[in-house]
Every structure is written in C-alpha cells, then in structure tokens.
Amino acid sequence: MKDQFIGGFLVFLGACSFGVLSSIVKTAYHAGYTLGEVTGVQCFFGMLMLWGLHLIFRTRHKTKDSVSNNTPKTKKWKLCIVGIFPGLVGICYYQCVQLVPASIAIILLMQYLWISVIIDFVVFKNRPSKLQLLAVIVIIAGSCLAAGIFNNEIRLNLKGCAFGFLAALMYTLFISTSSKIGNELPKLEKSALMITGACIITFLIFPPLFFFKLNISDQIYQLGLLLALLGTVIPPFLFSVGIPKIGISLSAILSAAELPVAVMSSYFYLKESVYGIQWLGVIIILFAIALPNLKHIKKSI
Template sequence: MSQNNVLKGVFLVALGATSYGMLATFVKMAYTEGYTTAEVTTSQFVLGIIGILIINAFQKIKHKENVVKASPKNIFNLMLAGTSLGMTSLFYYLAVKYIPVSIGIVLLMQTVWMGVLLEMILEKKLPSKQKVVAVLIVLAGTVLATNIINNDITLDWRGIGWGVLAAASFTTTMFTANHVATEISSAQRSLYMLLGGAVIVFSFALFTQVTPFNLNIFVKWGIILALFGTIIPPMLMTAGFPLTGIGLGSIVSAIELPVSVMM
C-alpha cells in the first residue's frame, strides 16, 4: 500500500475520532436534562440512519451505474458487524452515567493496546517497536491529560465495567471497519453497520425504557448526537481503517482524547 494511501487513512481516522471525542460531553448534557440512555441512543441511531440514507441516495444519483452494490452476504456480514457499533454506544453512554467523562475516555482509550494486540493475533507477528512505543506514549498521555492520578475521585465500578466493555466493543468495530465488505462504498458499509447497531439499541430501549419516550430528544440532542456519533465517525472510519490497518488506526484514534478533554 502506498504511503499516500496510509496518510489518507490516518487523516480520515483522525477526523472520525475527533468527531467521536465530542460525544461523551453531549451525552452528559442530555443526561442532566433528564433524558435516558435509551432515548439518547435511539435518537442518535434513528437520525443517523436517515442521514446515511440521504448520503447513499446522493451517491447513487451522482455515480449511477458505477456504484458497487452490496450483496446479500455483504449486508448480513455488515449488519452482524454493526452490532458492535450499537454495543459501543450503549456501553460508553452507560459508563459516563456513573463515572466522569475523563475516566470514561481513559477506559475507551484501552482500544489503543487492544487494537494492536488484536492485529498481532490476526497477523501472527509481533508489533513493531514504533507501535509499542506509540501505545505506551498514548496510554501515559491519557493518564496525564485527564489528571486522574491527582484527582480525588470515587469510582463507581459499574462505570468501570461498562467502560471496559465499550473499549472491547469499539476494538471489534475497528476490526470490522478494516475487514468486512471493503469493496463497497463507505456510505453503504456505514448504513448496514448502523442498521445492525440499531437492532441492539432498539432492543435495549424496548426492555429498559419504563417511562413514556420523550420525543423532544430528537430535536434537542438527536441531530447533534447523530452527526458526531453515527454519521461522521462511521463514514470516515470505514474509509480510513482499510488504509491504516487496525494497529495504526487504533493509535491514531487516540486523538479523540484531547478533543474530549477540551470539550
């Protein structure tokens, strides 16, 4: 793969991670207004799917016959892979319900070493020294940037558990973005992955939402959550990860940390 393609992949993954880094703050703000996890995730995925459908429609009109259509096997595999996208959102949003955003992002950043480890297992070779050093720097920087050592924080183990699960699920999402149906457009891949994630999110909402669903969430927070959570990141990451690989891509995705801290 050419150096230009790798750099392009790094740029796309970095932009996607930057967008994703803004999410936790918006979710916390929605929580303070009384919205539930089910309402937050449902609005995000519903509006996200609508947005991706519009993007696919424009691409189909623009490229017409040149668009490679997804096969039934592609659709099934992408929807199955997309369940990890839904679980990442649920686990991460549940985590920041119990712990500060700074701790949540530290836990999500465990995808850095998880991604490198997964790549090592799949490719059956040790990671390069550069990747190992990069992982150590990112993890050390994560701790320093969030200042968790000097903060007197009482941690809720429910939040820790959900955060670790979010990291594991996000690592799975990065793997699928790098391997599944890479021959079709990123817009199509994002759509079917979102549909798979929606199955998880809607099931969660169905079984946990005990109060009447507050439809105001769609207007108040749904659009911004969809834009920064289910439209921009999947589109850019499904386009970028096949160019960077899991290991490098997971390291680059750590850029969401400074974004989250600044937010």
C-alpha cells in the same frame, strides 16, 4: 501538498467531531433522559440519514455502480452483524459517561489502542514491533495519570470504568471486523448496513417504547440529531475523504485530536474538574499514539 493539507484538515475535523459526543450525552442525562433513549434516538436518526444519503448518491451515480455488478459482494447480513459492535460501543460508552466524568470516559475508550495490538497478535498472529510495545506501555502509564488514579481527590466509579473498558474492547472488535468485510461496497452503503445492525441490537436491549411517550418537540430529538450527525454521519465521511489523501500513519496521529477535544469540552462546557496531572497523562497518550507512526511519516516527507 494542497491535497495533503485538505485531507489532514478533514481527518482533524472528523476527530474533533467525535470528541464532543461525551459532552452532548452528559447534557442529555442532565436533562433527565435515559441511556436507552440517548442511544436509541442516535442510532435511529443515524440509520435514516445514512440510508437517505446512500439512496441519493446511488441514484445520481447509477451508471457507475452498474459496471461493478459482476464483482462478488459481501452478504449484507454480515455487515449488519458487524454493526452489533458499534451498537455495543455506544451503549457501553454512554453508560460509562453516565457514571464517570466525560474526560475520564474518553480516556477509557482510548484503551482500544493497546487492546487492538493484543488482539492483532493473539487472533491474527501479527507480532507487534518493539516500538508498538513501547507505545502500549506509554499509553497504559499515561492513562493511569489521565484517569487520576494517583490523585486522591478523584473518586473513580468501578462500574463506570468496567463499561469504559468494555466499550474499548467492542471498538477494537469493530475495527478488526469492519476493516476486513465489505470493502468492495460503496462506503455509504457499508456504513448504512452497519448502523442498521447497531440500531437493531440497541432496540433489542432497549425496546424503543419511548417513541410513543415522547413529544416530537422534546429536547432528546434535537440532541439525538446532533449525536447522529457528529458521531454517525460526518466523521466517517470526513475520514473516507481525508485518509486516502494523507495515509493511515498521519491519520492515526490526527485522529487522536478526539482525546484533547473531549477533555477540553468536558472542562469548558460541562465545567468538570480536570487536574494538571490529567493533562500530563493526555499529552503522554498523544505522544504514544504518534510514536509508532513517526518513521512512516519521515519516509513520506
């Protein structure tokens, strides 16, 4: 019971960590920094941190790693290619954050929940259950409320919404590919290889010339370090420790904490307007996330 509590708490903290990213990005934009600078600095710092942690961990556990050298390992370049997807998630999502309120941007990103069901059926031929289909319908309905489609006081930027859906699609592709590739590698090495791929695609789209223009004391480096910690390093580590203790079903529910945390952060920190109908939409989405997992949780109790 103690392990389950600790595992659940770690997953919850990881989700909360993800939830504050959009508010930090908004802060960077308000300070005058660009999309390329924000994504580039986050990826660069994240890559340095993960490789540093991997090298430290490998040095301390060298004897354990040598035992599994005979097992076939995924080509490292494949994981770098998979890293293209989280790189594009960051670019599309942060562009969305620039054009729409942070509370709406996170809702658009959460559409990966139903997009993943469609891709799982079309690509992997896994037919969704009736409960999953019901959850998809509820998520779409809740998203319409949460995004304020029926509220005349909210003006949605169509370009921003398009980038939000692109981010959701890229996130779905990332989940689908990363869950099937490189699982035999140490978690830190796998994460470091993927963030390297994300860094490469980010620098190809936004050449990092800003490194030569900015002063080391610029605020973007402080914000980038924070984004790397809260978005690239801490959540994957907490999830890798917590999820095995409580299982995927309960983890899916607890990780949904990202949504209300992002909305509350935008409301209290950024002072963005969040209407009652949007809060209702958030509650409906959280219910839809929990719905397909309830029967699995009852079995484990």
